[in-house]
Amino acid sequence: MAxxxxxxGKTHRVDADPETPLLYVLRDNLELNxxxxxxxxxxxxxxxxxxxxxxVLSCVxxxxxxxxxxxxxxxxxxxxxxxxxxxxxxIEEQAAQCGYCIPGMMMRAQALLQADPSVTEAVIRAHLxxxxxRCGTHMRIIKAVMRAxxxxxxxxxxxxxx
Amino acid sequence: MTRKAVSAASPANELSFPFNIxxxxxxxxxxxxxxxxxxxxxNRSAEWNRGRYLVEGLSHCGACHTPRNRLGGEKKDEYxxxxxxxxxxxxxxxxxxxxxxxxxxxxxTFYLRHGWHEHHGASRGSMAPVTANLGSIxxxxxxxxxxxxxxxxxxxxxxxxxxxxxxLATARKESDAPFAMRTNSTGNGVGEAIFLSACxxxxxxxxxxxxxxLNLHLSSAVNAANAQNIINVTLFGLPAAxxxxxxxxxxxxxVLNPDQLVALLDYMRDRFSDQPAWTDTRERVxxxxxxxxxxxxxxxxxxxxxxxxxxxxxxxxx
Numbered sequence: 242m243a244x245x246x247x248x249x250g251k252t253h254r255v256d257a258d259p260e261t262p263l264l265y266v267l268r269d270n271l272e273l274n275x276x277x278x279x280x281x282x283x284x285x286x287x288x289x290x291x292x293x294x295x296x297v298l299s300c301v302x303x304x305x306x307x308x309x310x311x312x313x314x315x316x317x318x319x320x321x322x323x324x325x326x327x328x329x330x331x332i333e334e335q336a337a338q339c340g341y342c343i344p345g346m347m348m349r350a351q352a353l354l355q356a357d358p359s360v361t362e363a364v365i366r367a368h369l370x371x372x373x374x375r376c377g378t379h380m381r382i383i384k385a386v387m388r389a390x391x392x393x394x395x396x397x398x399x400x401x402x403x
Numbered sequence: 404m405t406r407k408a409v410s411a412a413s414p415a416n417e418l419s420f421p422f423n424i425x426x427x428x429x430x431x432x433x434x435x436x437x438x439x440x441x442x443x444x445x446n447r448s449a450e451w452n453r454g455r456y457l458v459e460g461l462s463h464c465g466a467c468h469t470p471r472n473r474l475g476g477e478k479k480d481e482y483x484x485x486x487x488x489x490x491x492x493x494x495x496x497x498x499x500x501x502x503x504x505x506x507x508x509x510x511x512t513f514y515l516r517h518g519w520h521e522h523h524g525a526s527r528g529s530m531a532p533v534t535a536n537l538g539s540i541x542x543x544x545x546x547x548x549x550x551x552x553x554x555x556x557x558x559x560x561x562x563x564x565x566x567x568x569x570x571l572a573t574a575r576k577e578s579d580a581p582f583a584m585r586t587n588s589t590g591n592g593v594g595e596a597i598f599l600s601a602c603x604x605x606x607x608x609x610x611x612x613x614x615x616x617l618n619l620h621l622s623s624a625v626n627a628a629n630a631q632n633i634i635n636v637t638l639f640g641l642p643a644a645x646x647x648x649x650x651x652x653x654x655x656x657x658v659l660n661p662d663q664l665v666a667l668l669d670y671m672r673d674r675f676s677d678q679p680a681w682t683d684t685r686e687r688v689x690x691x692x693x694x695x696x697x698x699x700x701x702x703x704x705x706x707x708x709x710x711x712x713x714x715x716x717x718x719x720x721x
Contacts, residue, residue, distance in 0.1 A: 260600035282605055283653030295657035302658045303600035305593070310658075370642070371653070 244304050248273065249317030259305035263297075264288045266304050267314060275315035275344040279373070286372030289345035290314045296352035298371070315344035318351060326396060327351050330389035331382075338376035346372050350386040358393040435476040453544070454551025462537075462548055467493045467529065483555055485628070490691070490698045491528040492631045494623055498557045501626035504567035505559035511549035516542060518650075518705035522571065524617035524624075525650040526705040527641050528632060534705030566677075574618035578608035594670025597663060601655070613650040613706045619675040626676045630668045630684045634691050635698050637664065642702045649703040656692070664688050 246253050248271060255270040267273045267290070276299050279287030283301040290299045291313040319325030324332060327347050337343045346369060353360060353368045360368075365386050374382065416423040441459060443452040458464050469477040470486040478484075485495035494501055504510075504522040514520040518534035526534040537545050559567070608618030619625050624632040640654030659667070668684050690696040 260596055262600070284651055292657055297655075297657035298653050301601055301604070301653055301655075303597065305596055305600065306658050306663060 246271075246304060246307060246312065247310070248312040249314060250311075255304075257304060260303045263290065263299035263302045263304055263307065263312065267299060267312075273314050273316050276348075277341055277344065279341065279345075284373075285342075286345045286349065287342055289348045289372060291348050291352050294352060294355060296349040313348070313351075315347050318347065326392035327354070327386075327389045330392055331385040334381050334385040334388055336378060336381035336385035338378050342372060342374040342376075342378070343382075346374070346382050346386075350389065354386070354390050354393055358390045358397070360390065362387060431474065431476070434474065448550075450547045450550050451554060454547035454549070454554075457544060457548050458551050464496070464548075464552065468496050483552075487631070489529055490631060490696045491635060492624075492627050492629055493529070494627060496552055497555055500556055500623070501628075502623045503570040503621050503626060505563055506553055506556055508546070508549045508553040511553050512542075512546050515549060516545045518703075519613040521612050522621055523612075524622060525613045525641075525703065527650075527703060528635065528701055529699070531701040531703055531705035538705070570620045574608050574620045577618055577620070592666070593663065594666035594668075595674075597659075597667045598670055598674075602667075605652075616652070619671060622675060625671055626678055629687060630672070630681050631687050631691070631696075633668060633671065634664065634684075634687055637667070638691060639698060639700050642700060644702050644704045644706070647704075650706040651703060661685070661688050661692055664692075 242256070242258055243254050244257050244259055244266075246255055246266065248267070253271060255266055257266050257270055264276055264278060267276050268278075276290050277287040278300060279285035281300050283298040286298065288298055288300040289296050291297070292302070292307065292310050315328075319328045327350060331337065331343065331347060349369055349372050350365065353365065362383060365383055369382070369386070421427055441456050444455070447455075465477050465483065467486060467488050468483045469479075470481050470484055472478055483495060483497040484499065486493045496506075500506060502523055506514075506523070510520055510522065514523060514526065515534055515537045518531070518538060519525040537548075602616070606616035606619055609615065624636075636652060637659070638654065638656040641650060641652035643649050643651040665685050665688050668688070669680065672678070672681055687696065691698060
């Protein structure tokens with residue numbers, strides 16, 4: 242069955258059962274492998290992507306719910322040549338060990354900072370709670386998110402691209 | 404004196420009028436405060452009397468479970484008849500309990516102590532802190548509370564017991580054959596599709612409470628007077644306790660629009676309950692999603708007592 246899905250600004254027509262979780266469509270049909278399968282039951286956050294302006298758990302989101310919604314994955318935050326502020330911050334802070342939790346962390350942080358780029362560390366910690374990291378990269382992740390916020394504020398002041 | 408006196412003024416009263424006029428409390432107390440020790444009922448057991456003493460005093464279950472009048476006094480003639488507190492629906496814990504499997508003293512004791520029960524689900528919303536606290540008091544006191552409350556609920560009728568058995572049987576059948584849920588399609592369209600794809604994975608009952616979601620044939624929420632509790636947990640999830648293992652549920656407010664949520668709720672009521680359809684679902688969904696109905700989110704602190712046997716063997720590996 243064919244389903245229309247708008248991901249990272251592009252509309253795709255995918256051959257998937259409407260009850261398929263978004264995670265599977267992103268990875269299997271669209272080969273956007275940033276979002277990861279960690280638990281499949283919405284408890285680890287490795288599958289986090291954005292739908293419109295909110296962070297959602299794509300492993301428990303059937304695509305039938307997403308008519309007319311805009312999905313953003315980590316691939317939509319920038320490119321290798323031109324990384325967005327979130328990606329740049331994570332690179333600069335070297336915030337990854339195995340890297341499995343990172344796209345989910347970045348997307349949840351992106352949703353938070355898009356709403357308010359000047360949030361404090363305490364707010365960042367509270368908002369990242371649904372995302373787990375088994376390697377213990379938490380301190381660097383938080384530093385990276387703080388850095389991304391600073392970059393976003395800088396960009397919006399300097400009129401640069403986000 | 405070796406210390407200088409300090410001037411420490413009491414902070415100003417922040418209550419709004421007329422609650423900031425302390426004298427007015429005298430009137431309220433004249434109406435609603437009953438003073439003096441609770442006289443034990445000599446026709447009842449010591450445990451029952453202890454339970455009543457705790458329930459009427461320290462536990463003050465009626466503070467949430469008994470509806471209040473306009474002055475905020477508990478309506479004594481509607482004892483334990485349920486209420487709505489902080490936009491969470493507080494279930495009746497009298498003969499009108501909506502639980503499909505009727506409560507008894509034993510299941511209530513377990514639930515209050517552990518924060519979950521395999522036939523009733525996990526303690527959540529404003530009940531979470533209650534079971535969190537009751538998990539740390541002497542078990543005998545929890546037994547006493549349960550003995551008293553189950554007595555208020557009364558012994559269920561044969562018909563009610565039979566309905567409970569039927570609900571359990573259906574839940575067991577569905578856990579054994581998870582796709583049985585699919586073959587029993589009610590043809591209810593998008594609500595069913597959402598439930599089967601987003602909810603059934605945890606709520607088919609294959610993983611027992613508190614590790615998995617309750618099979619909703621056993622759900623009090625689905626049989627309650629309104630959909631508010633299901634709206635709350637679906638939109639906002641059930642955040643895990645801090646620093647301890649606990650039950651957890653993801654939040655769906657990012658992916659559900661009001662129409663989808665209403666369709667899902669109507670489906671759930673139709674499928675899992677024999678009661679008539681709710682009439683105020685759309686109003687509640689709209690008001691909760693807009694924030695007009697403000698819902699405090701409680702962590703699942705009340706479920707940190709995991710089942711006694713998890714992965715540890717208690718019998719020899721042969």
